[in-house]
Amino acid sequence: MPDWKNIYQALFLSLVFFSLIGIDQFLIGHTVGGLLYWLGERSFTLSTPGIALNSLLGRQVLRAYSTFPHPNALAGYIGVSLITLYLAGFFNNNRKKIVGLFIILSCFLLTFSLTAFFAAGLIVTLLFIKNKYLLNKFVFCVLSLVIILSLITPIVSERILSGVSFDKNIFERVNLSIISGKISSQNFWSGTGLGTFTVAMTKVRPTLTTSWLLQPVHNIFLLSFSEVGIFGLLLLVFYLYRSVKIFPLVVLFVVITGFFDHYWLDSQQNLLLLALISVRIRQWKL
Secondary structure, three states: OOHHHHHHHHHHHHHHHHHHHHHHHHHHOOOOOOHHHHHHHOEEEOOOOOOOOEOOEEEEOOOOOOOOOHHHHHHHHHHHHHHHHHHHHOOOOOOOHHHHHHHHHHHHHHOOHHHHHHHHHHHHHOOOOOOHHHHHHHHHHHHHHHHHHHHHHHHHHHHHHHHHHOOOHHHHHHHHHHHHHHHHHHOOOOOOOOOHHHHHHHOOOOOOOOOOOOOOOOOHHHHHHHHHHHHHHHHHHHHHHHHHOOOHHHHHHHHHHHOOOOOOOOOOOHHHHHHHHHHHHHHOOO
């Protein structure tokens, strides 16, 4: 049996360490470098093309990446980790962890991840619901709604784009959903294979884009449908529904952020975190 006390302690310490890297990147405006390269830190500066920036007090600042592929992935990792630690009672009556928690929350804010902020705010509100039955029902409803909206998006996206003008980020995300719909319709049963979305999209000519957006569709349900087909999608849905009974708030955070992003399925750190939580869920069921 795993020693969960030590596992949670290691998770907390790793959160502090990687949060310090993200905070340092924000302050100096570029990667820290050195030995952190061997931990997965990318090399970039404020002027690197395609790097994630944010406007703060009238100037461009670097969003915290740490060693993650994108600030959103870092925010998701921190969010789910903190929820898991809180539900495990890790912070109960322990003032020594306040400094570490402050560092982690500071880095979370410096990711400037709006979807993670929204999910975190909703979860903080739901903590006041003491009735677990009502909480589970609410999460079930949100999960069902998100799945339905996800599968409808590729169908209605072309009509939406033809009548509404969006900013660049939203336009690109909607375009990717159109491409995912075409891929899924052509590979309904088996998909194109794990990690092959960007390859498959070059074989599907989108009708509303003038350049190839070589990145996965920003939705975990559409991405799983495209890459592993209908059975892979059903397996993901089954896993989430079964997990609601044990960790409803964790599932809610993953579902909300997964509706707008793809890192839960293709970022190594986020996948490893979900694997750890899955082991915990399995033990609770036993």
